[in-house]
Amino acid sequence: MMRENWKRQTFWSLPVFTGDVSGVCSALYELGGMVIMHDPSGCNSTYNTHDEIRWMDMESLIFLSGLRDIDAITGNDQKLIDDIAESAALYHPRFIAIANSPVPWLIGTDFRAVCSKVTRVTGIPAFHVETNAMHDYTYGAGQAFLELAKMLWEESGSPKEDLAGPAEDAGLAEDVCPAEGSGDSSRRIRVNILGATPLDFTVREQIWTLKKILADNGFETVSVWGMGDGLEALRRAPVADVNLVISSAGIYAARFMKEKYNIPFAAGIPVGAFRDTLLGALAEAAKTGQDRVPYLEVLGEMGGSSTRAVCGEPVTMGSVAADRALRGQAGCNIVCLTETWEGLISDADHRPQGEEEIRQVLAGYQDVTADPMLRIACGQGTEFHELPHFAYSGRLYLNQIKPLIG
Amino acid sequence: MYRVEVKEAQYPLPFPQRLEYNAPVHGTWNIVHISMLVPGAHSIYVCSDNCMRGVVMTAAEMGCQDRFSCVTLSEMDVMTDNLETITIEGTANVIDHLEKHPPVVFLFLVCLHVFVSSDEEYILKKLRERYPDICFVRCYMDCVRQKTGPTPDMKLRGFEYEPIVPRRQVPGRVNVLGCDVPYPEGSELLEVLGRSGCDARQLQDCKTYEEYQALGEAQLNICTYMNAQSGISELSGRMDCGYLYLPPAVDYEEIREEYRQLEEALAKIGLKAGMNCRMDEEERLCEEALSHLKDRLGDTPVVIDYTCHQRPLGIAKLFLEHGICVERIYLDSVLEEEKPALAWLQEHAPQLEITATMRPQAIRRELLTGSAPRDRVLALGQKAAWFEQTGYFVNMIESGGLWGYDGIRKLCRMAEEALDAEKDMRDIVPRKGMGWPSLCDVPSGCSLPGADQAQRREEHGI
Incomplete structure (x- = not known):
């Protein structure tokens, strides 16, 4: 039977959204890792042009593999491993993430094996983010947060209670959260902010405004996923009582944390008159354990x-x-x-x-x-x-x- | 390894091809810009979302969104057939929604089409049957093949002339083709052709499809850009006309040789060349300009990148021969036509530094430059300016329409002007496709308030 999906894949005057590979790069940008786009270089090198506003001012180890046809045809994954190892030795990243593009997807590159070898060679944890350039940024960034969460907790098996204590790199970036409000912090509801990338929150100060709103309303921010916080702050995320999903890219990690640590989530951003409703739902979710989309x-x-x-x-x-x-x-x-x-x-x-x-x-x-x-x-x-x-x-x-x- | 002394630099690749960094410097043209030069042509890209993003936003930023369309690919398209159906039907769906049929559709196929062995002939046959009034031209955005064969850009520089139907040749008609930057009126090349009785035309002059087709009336095609040689040579074969490659040389002997070849080619089409008979005088004037530049520069170091001019090594040689302090050249590969300059530099300036722009080390500029930004350095090209973090730079791509002796003198003048007035580098270099409108804001450091965008749109009539 002939499919007729082409109508749903055609844009004669409208653009497409940022793609999945760029979403991966955006999500992991500030975490001290190294992100490799396994791609021929060209199409996806435009990530820094149209999808990233931090490139000129904030260094991040985001590279292209420069895949060649001959290496794809012969399955020469060793080149990718060697090339990653060379740069890893130079920069000692906290982790290595590999996102892939259409050709590696088509030929079925065994990224699990590649990551395993990269880790063995470099001693640095490596993970694959399952992209193929055929999806949008919400999927790519979402998968990146999800795989990062798995790397942080699944393999270490850290129980929730072992993760208590302040992270050294909370607010790692230049901006420090304003005063956390008053009151006994032990009574505060601890919250992670999930899905904070410049693709949706281009005005960076919004995230600090959000943290202040939370602080002023009885919440304590444990981690912000995407902007501002470093890897150690994210590692502590399971101590939170509730997750605030501020973009659809955050929902994948939220569902993972729900399943693994029984942390409920509320989705939304505090816009105008909706602010109190959202904060109420967030507190309610923490109390009842029920997810909310207020x-x-x-x-x-x-x-x-x-x-x-x-x-x-x-x-x-x-x-x-x-x-x-x-x-x-x-x-x-x-x-x-x-x-x-x-x-x-x-x-x-x-x-x-x-x-x-x-x-x-x-x-x-x-x-x-x-x-x-x-x-x-x-x-x-x-x-x-x-x-x-x-x-x-x-x-x-x-x-x-x-x-x-x- | 990301920098070498020129004496160690290997031809054609001074650096290993490993992981790649991409600097936020985008003044050069990409395949979207190139295809837009054909009047009335419509570009349709059939590719996956993430690969599409760069080209669709290029078209939008240059104000040509109405001449660009996309068909996205899904996993299912790959599974069900070899992308023929989605390519044919998606393209047809685009065309059916356009206000009128364009004379030409540049249909861009991608790495996936290559790897699943799409039947490209079948795709084109079906589209031509369905839309007989449209000239479909198969183009490629197949980056996976660019390191082992011609790049998509090189291929497109041939495809963009494919719709031209050879016509009866018009005496004296000469095309000057290949370079994205047009040669301005008064350019030495156009002046010489004019004095020889030629009616010289460039693709950039063509405002209508008929004017574009009239390029098929030439007796001689002159190509001035290395990446266009193959395409224009092929066009010349189809037109059964003369072909000449005259790159923007920066060496007196080479310029003389180019004049000799031009004279010979013009003679073949019955034209007495209005040659430049004052070559000694021209060279003397160049010497004056270079001497003046040297005095202006003093001990200010000069850095050069490959995007500025197709002869970065040649310029380094020329400047060093005239006592100008060339410190570093940014490039990732050496062109065949630069081999003589490379050899000269290896012998006479063995410690001149060659620095990569794509190696992972480039992400930390201090690794490249070895120090914090200096008070004064003159950069030739946007990439050099970015890596050196200087606003004193010659903002030029692809040799900037410079040619011959006058090209050397103009380069000297531009260098002096660059020293006189600091540019807003951070606002300039992220903008795509120099010469086209840039209807965008640039991230931090942007000096253009958002309100200016409306003004820019108005200026460009968009």
Whole structure:
């Protein structure tokens, strides 16, 4: 039977989101590891151009393997191992992550074996992130956080109680969390922030604002996954009472921690009027152990909308929609354009694929909030509210990206 | 190993090919920019998401989103057939949504097509049957083959001329092709051709598809860029016209030889060459310019990169011969046409440093430069400027339209101008495709407020 999926894979005027390999690099950027894109160099070397704002100012050991056809054809994985070992000896990274691209995926490169040999040769833990360049950044970054979590705890088998105590590298980056509020920290709810990459949180200060909001409301941040905290802070994540998933890229590690350490999560970002609802749900999740997606609860109570939609990554856009719903007492639907969506959107929401479906869905709404590049996909009379998203329009509207958290 | 003294540098690869670093320096053109030179052409890339991102955003940043489309690949496409169906139907779906059929579609196939042995002829046959009014040109973004064969860029520099249908040759018509940077009016090459009675045309002059097709009326094709030699040579064979490779030499003897070859080629098409008869005088003027530059530079070190000019070693030789302090050359490979300059440098300046731009050590600039940024260094090229962290640089790619004796003098002038006015390096070098609009903001260090973007869009009429 002939498939007709090409319509869902065609974009005649819209761009694609940041891809999975770039998502891996973004997620692991600040952790002192070395990330290898096993790729011919060319297409994916553009990671630093369109998908990374830190490249000019913050060093990270992100390299391409420069895969050649002859090495792929002959299965010469030894070259990759040797090349990684050479650079590892130079820089002594905390870990080595290997993301792969279409050709290694196609020929079935045995990355488990490659990583095992790399670890044996270098003495540095190495892991593979299962990308193939055919997915978006939410999947790639999500898988990177997941594999990192496995490396941190699964192999060491560290029980939760062994991980107590402050991490030496909490707030490793230049920005230190503002005052942690007042009160007895032992009564505070301990929380990890999951999914904090510049692809979704391009204005870096938002993360410190978020930590301050949490501190001011009886929470203690144990770790931030993606920006600011180092590997030791992340290693302590299992001591947390609850995880705050601030982007869909964080959901993979959240589900892993739920399964392994029974840590519940709440998803959302504190935007405007939605802030208190989210913080309440976060505390509730910590108390009950039940996962929460409070923006869906808010939007569900409003009963959806046939005229208003927010379009993009579901956690951010769901939170924006919840804020507007709470302020305007009007419903709003989510049009999810990214790949990681299960449990993060409702049945009333949309998940179009390909430009044709995106246009069909957006044409049905009179009021749309989305990245400026999606304006052309809306109907002529649509009231369009611009909300630039770095993982979509890249550098085009970089200086117009505003912080949402607060 | 990431830096060597030139005496140790091996041809053609001074450094081993291992893990690669990518500097945030993007002024050179990529395959998106190159294909956009053909008026009215539409580019369709059939590839996976992550590989697509760079090209789709290139098109958007240069304001050509309406001439670019994508078809993404999934695992299922690879499993079910050899990518023929998704390539044909995805391309058709794109075309069916365009406002009008373009005269040319550049269809970019990728590494996956190569590795699953897609039947490319079948793909093209089906598309040509369905859209007989469109000229489909098969192009490649097959980076996996670029180290063992021609790069995608080199191949495209041939494919971009494939739609040209040879026509009856027009006397005196000469094409100057190959380089992304057009030769400006007054350029020595165009001046000489004009004096010889030639009607010289460049691809960049073509505003319409008809003007592009009229390139097929030339009696002689002159290629000036090394990566375009194969493609323009092939075009010349199809057109049954003359072909000449005249790169931007920076050596007096080589320039004289190029003039000799040009004279011979023009004679073959019945033109008496309006040659430069004052070569001694031209060389004297070059000497003056080089001497002036030397005085201006004093002991300021000069660093040169391969993106600035296709003859970085040649420029180093020229400058060193004239007492200018060349300290370092940034390159990752040596071109065949630079072998004589390499040999000269190995003999006369054996300790000149050659530094890699792609080796992992490049991520820490202090490893490359050996010190913190200095008060004053003159860089020729964006990559050299980035690695040296200097705003005193010649902002030029691909020889910048310089050619002949005048090219040498202009290079000297540009170097002096670069010394006079510090540039905003951090705002300039991350921008893609010098010469095209850059409708983006650049990360930290950006001096352009967001509001300026609207102004830039307006300036470029986008």
